[in-house]
Amino acid sequence: MTKKTRKNKKSSATAKKRGSSLWRKIWSLTWKLAIVGAAVVSFYAIYLDQIIAQKFEGQKWHLPAQVFSRSMALYPGAAINHPQLMAELKLLGYRKVANPRQVGEFSASSTRIELWRRPFLHPEGNQAEQRVMISFDSEGVSSVTRMSDKRELAVFHLEPVLLDRIVAGDGEDRLFVPSPEIPSIIIDALILVEDRSFYDHFGVNPLAIARAAMVNITAGRTVQGGSTLTQQLAKNFFLSSERSIVRKVREALMALIIDFRYSKDEILEAYLNEVYMGQDKSRGVHGMGLASQFYFGRPVGELTVSQQAFLVAVIKGPSYYNPWRYPERSQERRDLVLRILMENDKLTVAQYKAAAESPIGLRSAKKSVHQKLPAFFAVVKQELRDRYGDSLLQQSGVKVYTTLDPMAQEAAEKAVTSTMALLNKRAKNIQVGMVVTDKYSGGIAAMVGDKVPGYEGFNRAVEIRRPIGSLIKPFVYASALNQSDKFTLATPVEDKPITLKNEQGKTWSPKNFDKKFSGQVPLLTAFKDSMNVPTVNVGLAVGVSNVASTLQKSGWADDISPYPSMLLGAVNGSPLMVAQVYQTVADGGRYRKLTSITAVLDSQNQALDVSRAAGSQAINPATDYLIQYAMNQVVRNGTAKRLGAAFPGVRLAGKTGTSNDSRDSWFAGFDERNVAAIWVGQDDNSKTGLYGSSGAMAVYQAFLQQRPPLSLRMIPVNGVINGYFDRTTGAAKQGNCDNIIGLPALDSSYRPAKNCGESLSWWQKLVGN
Template identity: 30%
Template sequence: MRIILKIQPHRLIKYAFLLALAAAIVAAGAGLYLYSHYARLVDKALLVRPWDRTPTVYSAPTRLFPGQRLTASALANLLYRRGYLRSSRLDRPPVFTVAMDGRSVTIANERDWADLQPTPPVPVRVEFAEDRIARIVPAAGAPLPVFHIRPAVLAAQQAGRRRARVPFGELPQNLVYAVLAAEDQHFFTHGGIDWQGILRAFFRNAQAGGIREGGSTISQQLSKNLFLTTERTVNRKFSEAMIALILETRLSKEQLFEIYANDVYLGQCASFSVYGLAEAAELYCSKSVRNLDLAECALLAGLIRSPNQTQPLRHPEAARRRRDQVLAAMEDAGFILRPERAAAAARQLPTANTTLLGAVKAPYFLDYLAARSAPVPAPDGTAPVVMTSLNLELQQVAETALTEGSNRVRAVLRGKYPDEPADSFQAAFVVLDAASGEILAMTGGLEYTASAFNRAASARRQAGSVIKPFIFARLLDLARRPSGPVLTAASVVVDRPCTIRYGGRAYRPHNYRNQYHGAVTMKTALAKSLNAATILFAQQGGFPQVAEAVNRLGFSGRAVPYPSTALGTVDVSPLEVAAAYTVFLNGGRRLPPSPWRTGTAARPAGGPAVFSPESAFIVLDMMQAAVARGTAQNIGRQGITWPMAAKTGTARDGWFVGLTGNLIGCAWMGYDDRREFPLSGGESALFIFTEFLSRAGDMYPVAPLAPEPPPGLTAGTVCPVSGRLARAGCPSPETSWFVAGTEPRETCLSTH
């Protein structure tokens, strides 16, 4: 028997109504929850004003030390600039006071700037004799070798990001109209979402098969800029819309527009991120935003949609076309009349203000810093503080050295090579703290406003002979193995034209200017940077071993097991070279370069071990011979007298690396188009380092090189021709270091 259930029509209506009511309640609850969720996020963020969280970038604290060239009045002026107050109340730091006789300055810090610790040190008295610091005496204790004061502000934002905030009421009316026409014509009438624009974007995206247009209002763009990521997804668009609706209830239209106008991204000027219409007006139009004419207002508003594709310095025609499109949109919206549009469209693009770029301190370093990571706001939501490793005094010395050294080389080129374009070469220089790897100075080119490409960090060129110290360190390490070659600093090869057959190919190394020296020790081969002798030594250790050692040094280029690798065919940057040379002042351990200030108490104990401490020390001693009698002896001729080590390099460019007791500097000279540079590293890049070192001692406590030999080493005086113990009559005997038990035991019998 079949049972048929009949439901009365009025009951169907009732069930449908209840189901719809339940769905409405659920939807309302979900909507209320989402609104409350986003409202809490927005309200919390607005309390800390996210548009004002501009990071402040500081240099490393400035060091004061006995012997520093500085007067009491100059120190007082420096303290003023660093935010110290002149006061006798030393219990309210940061303050300073100057003695009545002007011969001392007493300083009270608010924290320990050496270690970046919050505990303030006791006040110190800096005493002067003539134009130098004589002593630094704390209120209690013995005189100090160094004292740190507050760092300098490098930028009020990362990588030169200088936001000048302008109130809504001071924005030109035509600029407001131009932004509305370009981005959101109905901004002052909608509630945060332009439904007509969303429908238009929906159909265009459907036709394109993906998200190509957002249809975002100014409120939605502001939501994305302040609260969200830049990814284009449905979830992000929903969040953007919710936050826009909430912002409209929390801030007035004028406030929203003001924040947007001061925060919107407007492209790159050189390597600077340009944020805000006021910043863009200064850079692109060379005037205050308050004085923009109609054509300039349309130009800046046109940048918003595609700032880098329409950047007027790089793409003037694209910028002009976009400006004219905005002018047309302004006329269509009724903001301007046709004659006004025609007159503005006939205007030439304005001239950019490059002097603003030149005024930024250490621009190449700030660019490098910006590429490493973005500053993170403090836990309380306040603006982040970025403590960098840059020593502002050394940076200024490095920039001067690059200019003066390049001027000297330019004069040499004009004299020796009159047909060579003496003004077309480039140069770069970087200085590291030898104990930490911190970047103390960096300049990536001769003039930042002419070329923002950072050759110190980003140029990749063949290393040339600056690779040789690592080759010899590897060979000395191999010699300590039971099956390794018997090689020491006194081992001898015959430096002469030769042919090396490897991998089915013949390789013929040539010495610089085809000068050969006959029988030479390993120490002489490195000091005089002899290519043929280096290849012969490397052959004894094995070219795969040589390549393996090079590939452990952190270079971006990859070394291959071939004879030419021992002569530096691997591509490197000056920064990578300087970092690699930290192995020689840190017991064979490589320290990665860092733009961040860690403080002396938090410095790393050491990076990965690349070479043994013994081999690192022996090669460092060999590089000191390069200064005394090798390719770097030009250093002494420039008046540099304190002990140091160095290595020159010549491939298609000029290289120079100098090492003091606490600094490592790497200089490079060459052509951007990779043409061969006609001068060796000892005739070119060396002068950058000597110009730097001759000035740095007045501004920084440069330590002479005085390394302590590790246990197990012994010294011996050997003949540079035979490699045996020297005797009377041996020409220019050299003192070398050996692992105990490997030193020569036989006396030279040669008649020379």
């Protein structure tokens, strides 16, 4: 072997040795980096796992506080007529059919309604689905019979209307629905359309990703996605929508962790309640539960096959497949989902054809899934703050049950809108405030704070303070009639010019509206014709302080200056304050503080404590009956007789009111169901040229046209009898005497003369006649 050869071999060996050493170094570095990488990934996975566990095992979503209307109670004798219940069922999204076969359906004849009620959460506990027959008579509900055993029920509740959800700052709105309550067709369609291997993969489907990549490369654009439902859930829950490799890797890793930690059913339930389904103005519609209400106005469990298929169809692009803007596009997508269901034996051919040929059945685009009730919601929020503090509405899953009657609210809004358009031709820039209460529950049934009911601004139903004018007169006369030994409805009252002087020497000479004087008039006439001078005389006779006390006991919250001018309404108030005291009159003289909330449940559906002030008897029930009678006379042939003429045969109670120079037009009245208080005027307190009968009463009349009134029952209470009085002197008489009038009177002081001879009334004796 030559020297050169030996040198070459040595060089080759050295090179091999160096090469081997390099590979060993590379290998050493590689596995060290792999260990480090694995450790990093492991630690990162542990970090992600903690984030995922915190989300899944804690509060997945901040569920908006739900605000419900009152729950309509049906029972024998309830003041609810057939048309009102029909309207309520329509509002709740019940379907009218020939024969109810499932939940959410009803049938109707002229005197009966057969209803299959939905199950729902009531403040007093869960209410199961129930099939009942409701019968009506001229007074309202006559009976409620359970169909399963023909048992008559003492009380039966309809589910309340979901008025709104108070959405958090993220703008996400949803109604949580457990997966067992989601129809199987939706779940089958979702898996077939979005992720066919959902039950087989481990959160990520490499084959689907590869297939999507090939399709996209061939098309030259993104036309197909490879993400699984689990990946979509990970992205929606934890990640942004940016398109990057890092985000996709993180998404895949999180999907693997989610799939490892949780069952497929848990993942599916989370997806069904998280998925983005559309946009309702500033609110994002998330989840199948809210999407069902948003698109169709009814619970997801009551959707047709066609509607269920549409919900899955719209997932691909809620804006692109917006059914109101692109009906053909959205229907084509729905039909594709239906065809996929048929091809995979989830629908028969007949079911597919029936669903594909049916319309989607959308709710009206004009009808929002949440009510815009700025005036009422302002009162609700204030009451919640007063009861529970500022933090309650920030808690997830709170349920607030209110007193609002959706039908009364709709009638009030229509009445305000139509009437103000007409009145604006007579008096420019006029405004309105209106409060309607439920006579039986003592709750606020409706509220409008602006001539544009949905306007969020100054709430005139609550915040104004304007002279209430003649609306104070029932409390003047209640104070007098309570002194039954001195006053009856027949008592003659002086109607002559008077002048009063105060401590500063200033004089006040009240005048009647027509600037005329009658000498004397019966107390009932003074009341129903809203005469000022007789009212002042009566008020002075019983004492201004007594009148103020009657008003305050009836619920007037503000202080009252006990001056004689107060007797004619020189007392500032709001429609809510007026509604409070007239609610007392309508409720037999019983004062109960008006409320807007009946119950509040926390996220665990546990009722929060509610402390309410005890009610009290503000006006003697027998005296109150006389005031109701007098207010009915106001409508029959007094200052509100146009209202009576508009509803012949219906017994109503009312009182008109006008402040000085026609600056404020007021009306307060009630039927058997609701009390209403209405103010019409200008914000700058200028003259309107409107009186109580031409302004505010017109709004009330329009309200009753939208919500047909129930006639007052006017059942005499204990202590009230039918009395007879001399038309001239007001003296109590026997029923067989001449020149008499029959009027209700308090039994405690009704002492008719034994013969029909002349006798003087208390008032005549007082004035020395």
